[in-house]
Amino acid sequence: MRASNEIFAEMDARLNRQRHTILNNPQMLNMLEQQQQQQQQNY
Numbered sequence: 001m002r003a004s005n006e007i008f009a010e011m012d013a014r015l016n017r018q019r020h021t022i023l024n025n026p027q028m029l030n031m032l033e034q035q036q037q038q039q040q041q042n043y
Contacts, residue, residue, distance in 0.1 A: 022028045 022032065
């Protein structure tokens with residue numbers, strides 16, 4: 001079993017890559033904003 005901080009570091013790196021991809025892609029950003037607005041309306 002790996003150390004939890006190793007796992008978190010890996011997850012963090014993966015999230016950072018995804019965030020980088022999304023921030024460089026306006027279409028993805030728009031989709032995310034629409035999803036968030038829909039979720040807020042549901043509450």
